[in-house]
Amino acid sequence: MKMERRRSFPAVALPLLAVWALVMVVPCFAGDPYAYFDWDVSFITAAPLGVKQQVIGINGQFPGPVVNVTTNWNVVVNVLNDLDEPLLITWNGIQQRKNSWQDGVLGTNCPIPSGWNWTYQFQVKDQIGSFFYFPSTGFQRAAGGYGGVIVNNRDVIAVPFDKPHGDITLFVGDWYNKDYKALRKALDDGKDLGMPDGVLMNGKGPYRYNKTLVPDGIDYETIHVHPGKTYRFRVHNVGISTSLNFRIQNHNMLLVETEGSYTVQQNYTNLDIHVGQSYSFLVTMDQNASSDYYIVASARFVNESRWSRVTGVAILHYSNSKGKASGPLPDPPNDFYDKSFSMNQARSIRWNLSAGAARPNPQGSFRYGSINVSQVYVLKNKPPAVIDGKRRATLNGISYSPPETPPRLADEYKLKGVYTLDFPSRPLKGAPKIGRSLIDGTYRGFMEIIFQNNDTKMQTYHMDGYAFFVVGMDYGEWTEESRGTYNKGDGVARCSTQVFPGAWTAILVSLDNVGIWNVRAQNLDSWYLGQEVYVRVVNPENTNKTELPIPDNALYCGRLQKYQKYAISFADSSPQDGFICFGYVSNLRVTAADASPGWNRLMQTLLWVDFMLFFLGLGFWEDKPFVLCVRTHAPSAIAFSIAS
Template structure:
């Protein structure tokens, strides 16, 4: 009897182990080699960054909760990092791929990113984050599909296409970086790319009459808002950076730098060739690129004239306000997106962020600042310095919660970090006192875009907030001489980059790191430092081989 009991218990344990193994989320493996190579997207030969010989780079395609193992070989002569625009890395800012979180991959070496698309769906992209590498390529699309049993609020499309759009320079990325380092501003871009090509060299998208297609669009450029339209067709917006949206129909859509979205369109016109038109917005000179939507059996180009996108801020602002969350649709989980009642949560803190452009005294170098602080890169990743309790790398609390009083124009350069408690619920008001559109991105989180307008924000502006179905996304625009208000649950412990997506502004200081902090160290809140973490700067000598051992934290 005792033997039978032991065998029964053993069998039960084996079953539990097998079921546990079966329940583990799938793994997807990628092996990438990053090199320089000759490209000519605008007809001028230049040096670009290729991944496995491709420009743009390979697509990361996965499903909710998949584990992503991406081994990156750096065959460049420069240090290199990849970051993941919108892939939130729940509980794991160790994988964020920015200078504040990771040591660079040295030339000739590799690093393996280990991430999980935890409770996430949607359209995103990756990009190189160091120096001015982003101007040379190295970017690619990320698709995160819903799990099969989770309902999606639209019929499965007949096919999906990735559409990476962005402004482009024929000047090398190193020459552009030198311009900024010498105190000069970047000139206007030379063109606009669609999937790495322009104009008559653009991509063809083959369709069949009567079928419906999904376009996953990401603006991977350096600075320009781009308007996207399909000649003679309307588009239905269905997803924005992981949120299923109210399915409004649009003839064109503004896609700001760093933003991603998905649209459906039906090939319901006569069988001809129609153009995708991508054009710059809010610029003195409009740059335009086209690609072809080619119907099966096409009889030639469509006769309709190519229309230009709208040019006024009011149109773009109204369109942005019309993008709202589909409350009844499921997200990555089966519960409706509207079941999270963000509008009824008490705000614990209000942060106002205003950027400014100043010329530094003496050297005459242009710098950008947030609340009077221009971010200075450190010699050690801030995440590592925080973990190993190394003082002097950054100043906690160096970013104030509000801009300095009017008239105080002094800007200091500092490696400043904003502190915040885990699970706080914060109102952030982004203020733009300049004449161009500004775009902000927060890593590791999505924010509810509850309000935006031109003019000056005041506490009375809250009366017009959308506290019911505001869209949740990670990249938001602020219109000229205007403001945008967002609400964010800081539920992801780590060191997260808050930055301008106008890349010259970020490079010259319009960024900082937000430390979402908990005094306890638990894998329930944050994953431990990975065993393959590269150590550099002050940590390389201070850690003394003990990088996997937890150390005490203390506030600075």
């Protein structure tokens, strides 16, 4: 966070603050490393498709910064909500082991109020791969606010390919020129969103490959490469509802990883990437440099003549390129009336059984196909329907309506009546309804979920807290006999899977992560209209070993609002600024990683000393509300929480 310095400290304050600084840094380096981030989430003005509009940026960036860490690192992200409405950030594919408190969805967290800050702290435990984060409430993802998460292998784990020359993150997604609040209102009013205005690549519009379709003056993305080198492309579909076909003109794409799993390595000339999905490719720059090359993401399963504008185009620029890209774009698959190409392509993505990932043992050492299933849920959707006068989307005939009190918080305080634990394992008969039903998952059970898409458009479904195994998909209605087609050997483990219209997709998941976990439609309109459910996984044994305690900086809302006093999250990831900032508080309690009661008492005393220094005129108020800054000489970044 950038800070305007308004008053300097006299020398008398320095000894006390030096003691503060020395004790502050000790816990941050115990155990696995920490990575600290300070984010100011705010509206910025941009015109990605040539029309000025408000987008959501992070530290003035759109897309936001990439979180680049390594397996088992601790991630601390201090988020200041500078929007005019509440905010939550969720971490698509990060499993939050034992720690659903940090998941950033309405089933686990109260939103961060406008003008407040809150600190996420979680560990990327036993994970590698390519993921992304985004705002999870109020349809905000339609305005941006997303960015990448890279989890690298530890040095002791072999990667199943040579280290590439470079690592490139690409965000692709459909985009509307309308403000996200206008899109949200359209859904509230029972309307469809209609055709998107285009496709963005890294927050930018298309290269002007066609003077009729692409207006002049639009900024486009250029990827700079060197001939003969190999690059890793991490591609994420962060859009609203459009499946995209991704391709790089005249280049093969070697698929190596998806959402935390190494895949069997296969070359593709193009690949369908559905909403919420992430893939890693290795691309070798083996073409001549007579000109630049197109990078294309175009809408799938649509009338291409009507949707021709809904195409993202970036430029692949060799360092010795002799000219600009020109001519027609590389052709997409020609299967508007036949989805078999895309489904067969999806089936071809398989788990690399011999590769290690986060741990030394091969991925295939977990033999999911031999585990007995303990619970089966068939989750069926249908086209949106009017329920209680509002257009809603459903799973099994229930449209989820988030309660004011997050279910995980309600469990912690043993509140009754917040939700019911009776979500049906098969579709309800009769009229659809609005509800707050949760799935009662069995801890350490093995659940089979069949997503049955009876809608007319492609859907993607995601599960927080886990990687599940995609074991089958086909057209028609799923039946018990469909299990005979399951891949019980090398179905890929991932967190988001496509479900074709009029078809089903089956997944298997081991419920070994305690918490309350969101299962949702990744298509943002379907999710916003209620197409989600939560799986509650509780360890019946009374132990603190399978779930972390509620964080001291937890926000409270709904029936627990009375517990919320002034609460702050304390993080300085820019120690060179020489200041620590914290909010206006009442009763102070300081906590840090592995902090002892003695540590907390010392921190509380030192904080009150520094707080008094402010009232003696030795501190200053930053330009954000309720933020006090004091000088520190800490030699490294610090992070801990303070709560009333």
